Amino acid sequence: xxSVIQPSRADGxxxxxxxxxxxxSLGVLALTAGCAPGRYELGERGQAASPDEAIHxxxxxxxxxxxxxxxCSHFVLACYHSPGMNAFLNRRRYxxxxxYDLNYYLTHQxxxxxxxxxxxxxxxxxxxxxxxxxxxxxIDDKDVFTHTGLVESFHDMIVTYIxxxxxxxxPRIHRRTFSFFGKEHNxxxxxxxxxxxxxxxxxxxxxxxxxxxE
Numbered sequence: 001x002x003s004v005i006q007p008s009r010a011d012g013x014x015x016x017x018x019x020x021x022x023x024x025s026l027g028v029l030a031l032t033a034g035c036a037p038g039r040y041e042l043g044e045r046g047q048a049a050s051p052d053e054a055i056h057x058x059x060x061x062x063x064x065x066x067x068x069x070x071x072c073s074h075f076v077l078a079c080y081h082s083p084g085m086n087a088f089l090n091r092r093r094y095x096x097x098x099x100y101d102l103n104y105y106l107t108h109q110x111x112x113x114x115x116x117x118x119x120x121x122x123x124x125x126x127x128x129x130x131x132x133x134x135x136x137x138x139i140d141d142k143d144v145f146t147h148t149g150l151v152e153s154f155h156d157m158i159v160t161y162i163x164x165x166x167x168x169x170x171p172r173i174h175r176r177t178f179s180f181f182g183k184e185h186n187x188x189x190x191x192x193x194x195x196x197x198x199x200x201x202x203x204x205x206x207x208x209x210x211x212x213x214e
Contacts, residue, residue: 042090048082051122051211055079058150058162066171068164072148073098075164075173076124079150082212097133099126100145103207111210116157116180119208123151125161127204130190139192139199144206149176151208157181178202 049057057079061068070078077086085105092101103126106112113119127147132139149163157180164173178201179185190199 042077042086043081044083044087044090046081046083048084048212049080051120054122054150054211055152055162057081058152061164062162062173062175066173068173069166070164070172071098071166072163073102076102076148076150080212085212097145099148102126102148103145103209106209106212109209109213111213113208113210116208119151119154119159120210121151121153122211123154123208124211125149125151125159125208126206128206129199129204132193138194139190147204158185176201178205 058075061075061078068075077089085102088105089098089101092104102124106124106126113123125148126145127149128144129139129141130147131143133143133146136142147163147165149161151159151161152175153160158177159179160175160177162173162175166172168174176187177185178187180202186200186202188198189201189204191197192199
């Protein structure tokens with residue numbers, strides 16, 4: 001787990017005025033994901049987005065395609081459109097859910113942030129316990145690798161990120177926030193159907209990874 005250490009200063013990001021917006025064409029390949037299945041082609045050509053470009057793509061989708069029917073993993077992949085990452089995931093054939101495979105890839109690329117204070121804009125977040133992934137009637141510590149999102153900004157240990165879920169009511173793409181400290185910025189993200197226990201955003205955080213190394 002990432003240890004939570006208060007940073008000496010807030011971390012922000014600088015916007016690049018020359019953002020490139022690269023669009024992914026819709027395909028016919030059905031893939032199993034951590035949030036819900038989505039459909040689009042994982043291209044293996046071209047150039048991966050930089051962190052600033054990935055954020056810009058996420059913001060563009062948030063504003064221009066808020067009801068895009070896409071799951072959380074494919075949304076992050078669409079923002080980065082990384083040929084290397086896509087090629088790896090295509091070869092994996094999704095033996096697990098796609099969030100699991102995304103976490104596996106980033107772990108082996110050694111991009112995991114050692115501390116929460118090291119989180120940067122453009123990082124990929126992995127969450128547990130956002131829904132009952134193993135269908136045992138509970139949402140608990142056995143429900144792992146259930147969601148992912150893209151960090152938009154990070155200030156004073158407050159993470160703002162953009163994510164998607166195909167199963168959401170309109171809009172499907174959201175800007176969300178959680179804090180590593182305090183009572184604020186810690187929304188309820190799930191409720192255990194067996195006990196009624198409310199699960200908050202901070203409790204679901206598993207890891208943050210730097211951008212794919214390309």
